[in-house]
Amino acid sequence: MSLTIRGISTNPAPLVKTRRERRTSRRARGEPMIWLTGGGLAVATLMIAGLLLLVVVKGTLTFWPKRIVKITTRDGQTFLGEIARTEAFQREGRVARRRLLRTGNFDLYGDHFKWINDHDIAQRETPTGAWLFERQEWGVFVGFIKEIRVDGRPTTNSFAQLHEPARDRFHRIKRIEKTEIGEVNRTLEQLRLTVRKVELKHGKDSPEYARAVVEAKQREEALRAEYEKLGAKVAAIRAEDARYTVEVREVGGRTKELKFSEIVRAYPANDLNFLQRAGVYLNRWREFLTSEPREANTGGGVLPAIFGTVMMTLIMSFAVAPFGVIAALYLREYAKQGPLLSAVRIAVNNLAGVPSIVFGVFGLGFFCYVVGGTMDALFFPERLPSPTYGTGGIIWASLTLALLTVPVVIVATEEALAAVPSSMREGSYACGASKWQTIKRIVLPRAMPGVMTGLILAMARGAGEVAPLMITGVVKLAPELPVDGHFPFLHLNRSFMHLGFHIYDVGFQSPNSEAAKPMVFTTTLLLILLIALLNLSAIYIRNRLKKRYVGAQF
Known part of the structure; x- marks a missing residue:
């Protein structure tokens, strides 16, 4: 009951509780670390995207045919060629620009490129009828066609009419030398080895050795006759090939006679429309992906390097997977936990930090x-x-890289095995399964996606390594592929080419470094795509395994 006295209420006023608001600082909420980690991710993403963009742009534009320009300088000199690039430099305290002109004609000029300052240029034009000739040797020739000849006399035949048959003759000669004459030389070498083997087994004074020598000489006479016949066949093709020539003229007036078969590709650079330029572009890509290198690896293709890279990566993967998985199984499932096991794990982790060249030295000393x-x-x-x-x-290089990448597989497999719930193991034991049966039927299948993750990481690292390969089997130019049509068909003892080493060789060991720079970006792009393709294949297999064993993701 409330009382009111002269308008004043006697009801007690409600108590208002004041609560002091507490403000949490941004540091306590972790905002600086959020911004720091997000900024780090953004910077790393931009760096990777920038690198890929640079490689893609430079690599894809390498083979696009450029226009040929004619530059006349203030002192009266005239140059003809493609503008490779422009750059700024300091001249008398001011910024000036200069252009690198790919003049070619090394056999006439003694150089492939010429720097020209912009302030020295009196006139610049794009002349019609200027041709660029890509040759088997001496690099490109930039100039004009003066005369097409057959048997030393002018002819009305066009360049295209005579060029394609000449290239067919060139490839026919190479095919005879590599296959038929190569087969004769291989058979002669086998005869020599057979006689040597009999000598080591029975001695030089034995009748077996005398019989082997007589048989080898009889067979050798027939092979020598076959060799002479093939040599005469090649000489006849070369004599026919020498009939067809083209006389070309450089911008200064000097001339040179070229055989049609020596010209890989030729086109009037300033007279092509877009579709014709696209045809030259695609033709260069076809040559790059399907042919052998030429011009000290600065021209031609990289097919042997593609084959060697893929084959080495596959052999490495087949070698590292079983050893890495077996080691991880023992460490996780069988080994007794203790100081010794901890030391082994530390050693495995430390192996991942050893410089790759150390593995190469070990591979050379132990494997080779x-x-x-x-x-x-x-x-x-x-x-x-x-x-x-x-x-x-290639076998020793693959095993060396398998040793280099085995710590990655061991660590990833151990983590995948640890991620399998222990209840699944206990259920298997309760059903009467042995430890090996449990590992084989329960643990390994569920851990397989994690094992594939380790294998993907190992492939990505191994495919890009170069230092160990330089002393365990990679070469600048491999005369034969590790696979051919002769028994035992797979020759693991042969040296091989590798895209990573090809990049190093072209970029830093080439006598013509300026001409090689575009090839560096193109080969880098190809290596990235090749590794991505191998990894995507492994990821596809891993995803199939994940779908089969749901819940065992790593």
Whole structure:
């Protein structure tokens, strides 16, 4: 009951509780770290995107045919060629620009490029009828067609009419030299090795050795006759080929006679429309992907390097997967936890930080000299002192990279095995399964996506390594591929080419570094695409395994 006295209420006023608001600082809420980590991610993403964009743009534009310009300088000199690039430089305290002109004609000028300052240019034009000739040797020739000849006399035939048959003759000669004459030389070498093998087994004074020598001489006479016949065939094709020539003139007036078969590709650069330029562009890509290198690896294709990179990566993957998985299985499932096991894990983790060149030295000393040398002494004594497996080869390079990447597979597999719930193991044991049966049927299938993750990481690292390969089997130019049509078909002892080493060789060991720069970006783009393709194939297999064993994702 409330009382009111002279308008004043006696009801007690409600109590108002004042609560002091507490403000949490931005540091406590973690906002600086959020901005820091987000900024780090953004910077890393921009760096990767910038690198890929640079490689893609430079790599895809390498083969696009450029216009040929004619530049006349203030002192009266005239130059003809493609503008490779322009750059700024300091001249008397002011910024000036200059252009790098790809003049070609190395056999006439002694150089492939010429720097020209913009302030020295008196006139610049794009002349019609200017041709660019890509040659088997001496680089490109930039100039004008003066005369097309057959048997030393002018002819009315066009360049295209005579060029394609000439290139067919060139490839026919190469095919005879590489296959037919190569087969004769290979058979002669086998005869020599057969006689040497009989000599080592029975001695020079034995009747077996005398019989082998007689048989080898009879067979050798027939092979020599076959060799002479093939040589005469090649000489006849070359004589026919020498009839067709083209006389070309450089901008200064000097002339040179070229055989049609020596010209890989030629086109009037300033007279092409867009579709014709696209045809030259695609033709250059076809040559790059399907042919062998030429011009000290600054021209031609990289097919042997593509084949060697893929084959080495696959051999490495087949070698590293079982060893890495077996080691991880023992460490996680069988080994007793303790200081020794901890030391082994530390050693495995430390292996991942060892410089790759150290693995290359180990591969050379152990795989090439010890293992390979022993194999030569036991199985190929007739070939000594020339080594068969006792030198660099694709098998030793692959095993060296497998050793380099095995820590990645071990760590990833251990984590995948640890992610399998222990209840699944206990359920398997309760059903009467042994430990190996549990690992084989329960643990490994559920951990397989994680194993594939480790294998993907190993492939990505191994495919891009170069330093170990330089001393365990990679070469600048491989005369033969590791796979051919002769028994045993897969020759693991052969040296090979690799895209990573090809980039290093073209970019830093080429005598014509300016001409090689565009090829560096193109080969880099190809290597990135190749590694991405291999990784996508492994990711596809991993995703299939994830769908089969739901819940065992890593």
